[in-house]
Amino acid sequence: MTTRSEQTLNLPILDLQLLDNADTKAAFLQNLQDLARNTGFFYLTGHGISAERIHEIEALSRQFFAQDQAQKDALSMTNSPHFRGYSRVNEEHTRNKPDFREQIDIGADLEAVEFDAHTPLWLKLQGPNQWPANWPEFKTIVTAWQSDLRQIAIKLLRAFTLALGLPEDALDRFVTGKPNELLKLIHYPSAEHNQGSTQGVGAHKDAGILTLLLQDQVGGLQVLSKQDGWIDAPYVEGAFIVNIGEILELATNGYLVANMHQVVSPPAQVDRYSIAYFITPNLYAGEVPILELPAALQQLATGPQSDPLNPLLKNAGENTIKGRLRSHLQVTEKFYPEEYQRILNQRQQQEVTA
Numbered sequence: 140m141t142t143r144s145e146q147t148l149n150l151p152i153l154d155l156q157l158l159d160n161a162d163t164k165a166a167f168l169q170n171l172q173d174l175a176r177n178t179g180f181f182y183l184t185g186h187g188i189s190a191e192r193i194h195e196i197e198a199l200s201r202q203f204f205a206q207d208q209a210q211k212d213a214l215s216m217t218n219s220p221h222f223r224g225y226s227r228v229n230e231e232h233t234r235n236k237p238d239f240r241e242q243i244d245i246g247a248d249l250e251a252v253e254f255d256a257h258t259p260l261w262l263k264l265q266g267p268n269q270w271p272a273n274w275p276e277f278k279t280i281v282t283a284w285q286s287d288l289r290q291i292a293i294k295l296l297r298a299f300t301l302a303l304g305l306p307e308d309a310l311d312r313f314v315t316g317k318p319n320e321l322l323k324l325i326h327y328p329s330a331e332h333n334q335g336s337t338q339g340v341g342a343h344k345d346a347g348i349l350t351l352l353l354q355d356q357v358g359g360l361q362v363l364s365k366q367d368g369w370i371d372a373p374y375v376e377g378a379f380i381v382n383i384g385e386i387l388e389l390a391t392n393g394y395l396v397a398n399m400h401q402v403v404s405p406p407a408q409v410d411r412y413s414i415a416y417f418i419t420p421n422l423y424a425g426e427v428p429i430l431e432l433p434a435a436l437q438q439l440a441t442g443p444q445s446d447p448l449n450p451l452l453k454n455a456g457e458n459t460i461k462g463r464l465r466s467h468l469q470v471t472e473k474f475y476p477e478e479y480q481r482i483l484n485q486r487q488q489q490e491v492t493a
C-alpha cells in the first residue's frame with residue numbers, strides 16, 4: 140500500500156524563457172540534460188500559459204466532474220474504439236489494479252481511419268472525441284489548451300535533442316504532421332470513498348514522449364528517485380511537472396530514463412484534480428530510432444529498462460495501443476476481442492509463473 144512520504148525534493152525547476160535568450164540558452168540546455176538524466180522529472184515555469192488560462196481549465200474540469208453521473212456516462216469511453224471519453228472511478232487499471240479516479244480522455248480530433256485487412260491495429264486510435272452536448276465552451280477551452288501545450292511540448296522536445304548534442308529536429312517526425320496526443324482531465328475523489336486502497340493511480344511510466352502535468356494544491360503525486368525511493372512532488376503554483384516517457388528512454392537507448400510515478404489518493408474530505416497532457420508519437424511515424432548520441436553520453440546509455448510485465452515495443456503506434464488496451468479493459472473487451480483474450484491469457488500465465 141502506498142502512503143504519503145516524508146521527503147520532498149530539492150525542487151528541480153526550469154524556466155523555459157531562458158531557452159529563448161542567447162545568453163542563457165546554453166545553461167538552460169545543460170540544466171535540462173542534468174535534470175533529465177539524474178532526476179528524471181522537473182517543474183517547468185516560463186511556459187507562457189497565464190494564470191487565468193490555468194484557472195479557466197481547472198474550473199472547467201471541476202464543472203465537468205460535478206455533473207450527474209448519467210451526464211458523464213453519456214460520454215463513456217466504452218462507446219469509443221478510439222479510447223476517447225469518460226471513464227468512471229476504478230474503470231482504468233494500472234498494473235492490474237483499479238485506479239481510484241474518474242477522467243475524460245481527449246485526443247487529436249480526427250476522422251476514424253477506414254479499415255481493411257492490412258491496416259495496422261494502432262490506427263484505430265485515430266478518431267473523433269466525445270464532447271459534452273450543449274457545452275461549446277468545453278470544446279473551445281480544451282482544444283486551445285491542447286494546441287498550446289503541443290507547442291510547448293515540441294519546443295521542449297527540441298531542447299532535449301539539442302541538449303543531447305543532436306540536431307534539434309532529430310525527433311520531429313514523431314510530433315509534427317498529424318499529431319497524436321492525449322489530454323486527460325482527472326478527478327481523484329477523497330480517500331473515505333476508496334475502500335482500504337490508497338491507489339489514486341498505480342506506479343507507472345508514461346508511455347509517450349513527454350508529459351506536461353498540472354496538479355492542484357492537494358498534492359499526492361510521488362516520483363521514484365534512484366537515491367531516495369518515493370518522494371512527494373508537491374504543488375508549485377503555475378508550473379507544469381514534466382515527466383519523461385518511455386519513447387524518449389527508447390530513443391536515447393536508456394540514457395534518459397522514463398521516471399516511475401504514482402498518485403496517492405487525497406485525504407478524507409479532499410478531492411484532487413489534475414490535468415495531464417501527453418505528447419505521443421505520430422501513429423504513422425513507424426519505428427522509434429535509437430539516436431546517435433555523442434560518445435560520452437553513449438557510454439552511459441545502457442539500454443532501456445524493459446519491464447517484463449509491460450515490455451516496451453519499438454513501433455511507436457504499437458507501443459501506444461498496447462498501453463491503451465491494457466488500461467481500459469472494458470473498451471478492449473468490446474472492440475478488440477482478440478487482444479482482450481490475449482491479455483487474459485498473459486495474465487493467467489503470469490499468475491502461474493509468479
Ligand SMILES: O=C(O)CCC(=O)C(=O)O
Nearest residue numbers: 325340354360402413415
Ligand atoms: O494525476 C496526476 O498527477 C498524475 C497522473 C498520471 O501520472 C497519469 O495519468 O499518467
Ligand SMILES: [Fe+2]
Nearest residue numbers: 343344345400
Ligand atoms: Fe503518468
